[in-house]
Amino acid sequence: xxxxxxxxxxxxxSRVTGDGKEEGELGNTNSTSTIKxxxxxxxxxxxxxxxxxxxxxxxLLTSDEEAWEKNIExxxxxxxxxxxxxxxxxxxxxxxxxxxxxxxENKTGYQGYPGVYQNGALVYDENGNVIYSQPxxxxxxKVTHDFLVKNGLTxxxxxxxxxxxxxxxxxxxxxxxxxxxxxxxxxxxxxxxxLKKNILMLKYRDxxxxxxxAEKGIDYVEKMDINGAHDVTPPGGTKALGVTKLLExxxxxxxxxxxxxxxxxxxxxxxxxxxxxxxxxxxxxxKKHAKFVLDKTCDQAAVAEALxxxxxx
Numbered sequence: 001x002x003x004x005x006x007x008x009x010x011x012x013x014s015r016v017t018g019d020g021k022e023e024g025e026l027g028n029t030n031s032t033s034t035i036k037x038x039x040x041x042x043x044x045x046x047x048x049x050x051x052x053x054x055x056x057x058x059x060l061l062t063s064d065e066e067a068w069e070k071n072i073e074x075x076x077x078x079x080x081x082x083x084x085x086x087x088x089x090x091x092x093x094x095x096x097x098x099x100x101x102x103x104x105e106n107k108t109g110y111q112g113y114p115g116v117y118q119n120g121a122l123v124y125d126e127n128g129n130v131i132y133s134q135p136x137x138x139x140x141x142k143v144t145h146d147f148l149v150k151n152g153l154t155x156x157x158x159x160x161x162x163x164x165x166x167x168x169x170x171x172x173x174x175x176x177x178x179x180x181x182x183x184x185x186x187x188x189x190x191x192x193x194x195l196k197k198n199i200l201m202l203k204y205r206d207x208x209x210x211x212x213x214a215e216k217g218i219d220y221v222e223k224m225d226i227n228g229a230h231d232v233t234p235p236g237g238t239k240a241l242g243v244t245k246l247l248e249x250x251x252x253x254x255x256x257x258x259x260x261x262x263x264x265x266x267x268x269x270x271x272x273x274x275x276x277x278x279x280x281x282x283x284x285x286x287k288k289h290a291k292f293v294l295d296k297t298c299d300q301a302a303v304a305e306a307l308x309x310x311x312x313x
Contacts, residue, residue: 042309049083088115092118116242134236137234142195147210148168154169160199203229218235219235220235239265260277
């Protein structure tokens with residue numbers, strides 16, 4: 001892992017986003033949902049789950065400083081009680097840490113391990129060891145590249161390998177199309193160089209991913225986020241699968257994990273775990289899959305509220 005040099009940039013960057021949502025935005029915090037909160041029916045479990053997966057953008061992350069402090073405090077308290085809250089995100093480990101910042105790490109003692117990243121394609125244990133990864137096949141990358149070149153789309157897509165972002169072109173429009181101006185760590189490689197990497201996710205926008213030789217649901221999974229960008233991951237890859245792999249590593253079942261999220265890439269996890277929350281700013285299509293719907297948005301410290309309910313903080 002080459003995390004240390006890049007993490008020196010933490011102090012220069014604000015909490016940018018990118019968890020299955022478009023980088024540079026905090027997700028849809030202005031919900032028009034008609035599904036109301038139901039936490040008045042919540043009964044704290046006698047044996048709270050040992051693990052608790054937390055989505056980042058539109059869930060944990062907020063631009064409201066008071067809410068951010070509440071989330072940090074609750075995260076730290078849960079850890080101090082011996083439980084293990086962890087990140088469960090569409091983003092990489094590196095960029096998750098960049099977004100949350102050094103203040104979060106210093107106050108919680110959590111540096112991203114254990115964690116489920118890139119929509120379940122990459123899973124780390126508590127020591128930072130990779131215990132599960134699911135890269136694309138070389139054949140899939142080749143036919144995708146042929147499609148991109150043929151249709152002039154090489155500037156509309158980036159490639160993740162779990163540590164770095166890669167682009168096929170040295171064009172600033174790649175950043176403008178997919179990321180905020182502050183999101184500047186993007187390495188330009190030839191396709192032959194990219195092919196040597198273990199690519200875990202593609203992120204694109206502004207075109208239809210109609211690769212003739214690849215079938216959606218068979219050769220890849222595609223998720224559209226709230227803000228219009230798309231994540232393409234290897235087949236079968238979901239946050240639910242990633243958390244399952246994490247729990248299996250510790251010989252635990254889904255009963256030992258809670259979850260909170262707001263996005264379409266959180267649905268499988270909400271369905272899987274007996275204790276799952278949707279934040280108030282989640283769309284109705286997402287809320288209906290959660291066991292409980294909170295009355296607080298990400299900008300009202302929804303994560304702190306869920307942890308308080310679950311662990312009696």
